[in-house]
Amino acid sequence: MPLYLDHAATTPLAPEVREAVVKALDDDFGNAGSRTHEFGSRAKQAVQAARAAVASVVAADPADVIFTSGATEANNLALLGMAAEGTRTGKRHIVTTAIEHKAVLEPLCVLQSRGFEVTYLPVGPSGRISASSVLEAVREDTLLVSVMQANNETGVLQPIDAVADGLADHHAIFHVDAAQGYGKDLVPLRHPRIDLIAVSAHKIFGPKGVGALISRRRGYARAPLEPLIYGGGQERGLRPGTAPVPLLVGFGVAAQLCLRDHDKRLQRCEELRREALEAFGALDFDINGIDEPRLAHILSVAFRGVDSEALMLSLKDLIAISNGSACTSANYEASHVLTNMALSADRVAATVRLSWGPLTPMVPWAEIAARVSSLQSEC
Template sequence: MVTYLDAAATTRVDQRVAEVVLHWMTEEFGNAGSRTHEYGAHAKRAVQQARTYLASTVGAKPDEIIFTSGATESNNIALLGLAPHGEQSDRRHIITSAIEHKAVIEPLEHLESRGFEVDFLTPGPSGRVEVKAVQERLRPDTLAVSLMHVNNETGVVQPVAELAHLLSKSPTYLHVDAAQGFAKRQDDLTAPIDMISISGHKVGAPKGIGALVVRRRGWDKIPLQPLMYGGGQERKLRPGTLPVPLIMGLAKATEIFLNEHEQWAKQALLFRERLLTALSSTRHHINGDSEHTVPHILNVSFEDVDAEALIVRLKNLAAVATGSACTSASYTPSHVLTAMGLEADTASNGLRFSWFPGDIDDFDPEQIAQVVRELQPATT
């Protein structure tokens, strides 16, 4: 059986979550927008309970949670939805990093075509953007800073909490793509971050459900404009019938993950240590700051080993990836590793191992090391 080591791309839906989703699909299947009968009223109450719970996990208010299809949509609503305010107020400067997910980079490239100026900061070999670097780029016309919580390729944690406290005293809004960090580094997300993008399928929920946290600043709302129209659901920012089963699945998955987080982190770290011990017999380079990282993602480049060739050799043993699932079909060097200033061979051969306890309990990482040793030419 192939061991699944690509949890940063997606996770298995927890069986307990699947049961909740199925229940709301087949038994209590009402439309939360139907106000004339108990089916709809019950669905509406359930959604409100889920909204209240999810808000509490990041220190937000229930009406500050907008359900979306996932972090990509949330990123687009946050960044493109803020653009009209930037145009009206003549604040067209945005700061981000060159290691963001394409779900942030591409909307910002679109805004560049509309006359916005975007600063793409490079983090250096650590893969961690410094708060000082952001501070140095702030200007009176800076509309927003968009910085990811946890990098999806290296697992490096960015200083979003510190940045949130800094920017809360300024007119510049902070958006954080927390697809990889939600529930895993939850304390960071209770900081006064203006907008947080959440994805369910990274924590055992189904694909197709996520949220955007849109916090008020005192009494002031973030001046977002909708990207779609037709129904007025979700504070008129995201129209469409609410997917009650998926929303309930997201809430259940989050509850399970947070309740079991301590054990999850312990098991994830244990496997990381076992993997690193096994790889110590190979010639390799760990990409990213090991001091500021989540325990379940490791990016490694192996000397004199082509990453694609290694994936082929591992295909009957372990499911791994070269980077983001959104760009893994492309064999170009990782834009993340390239932006970190790594040498071309290292950047083009980064291999991401990411795991979820339960999927790796019986797997011996020495099997990976053995394949690497077979591919690496002997040193003289």
């Protein structure tokens, strides 16, 4: 098998997470909603422990955590779940960026079809929105502000803490898609003015199929969300259905590891980044997005004159990489992120995304560079 360098799409299970999931499958198979026997009680305790662990990463209260199937569902609940409030109050304006994940952009398109007005802010070649442009776009009738924590293609971190500061005296709900940054960039998500945070377990070495929407209280009130599905009172009535206890247990352990191993993980990811850039030093390439601030484990790079599809084919036996978001790769189209950064069509077509993790073994950077060099020499 080639070496896996597509951690921005999904991560492998951490050994401790796998062990916890398997144990929960065997021991905590009860329904967490069953209050009449020990099996239900044990399952409920396991869910409560997971809820506390997920909340601790962002310094939230465990009661703030609404478990979902992942960040996509959490984003949908955060955005579509506010539609009724917008209609009721007449606040039907939303501010966001042009580089959000499709899990944000597509629900916003649905809201537009229902009469909401959405302001999409450009980012420019840096790949980073300015907090001032976000705040200048906010109006009295703004219901929601939605800005991602870190871009999934470039790894560029957005100034969510500065946006949160600027919204201190405004009523708008502040939503952050933190699928890429949760557990990696710790401090910004702890800002108390961020109302809604969407996260996925499978981006932090946890299992697929589980995530959360973290809904903080502001004063005594939370965002006035309405459920998208009905049929039970679980998750404060916002996400009905039987809790997938083993997945939640795995999510909780993955969250704990984010805190325990944060510094060590960051150091290893920075080390791999330095090695990559040193190996690529003699090549003709461009890095997409400003170098700082950014996530340490994502490198969006365009090797001049080399088509990304041809490069991925050349490297297929060596490494597994991508040239865009996994959510749109089945039908390849030019990246909306890179296009909205005003990059040339040639540069967009030449871009690949390499993303690794703290458990990634030695990467054959020299061999990768040699194959890129061979392709460039043919151009």
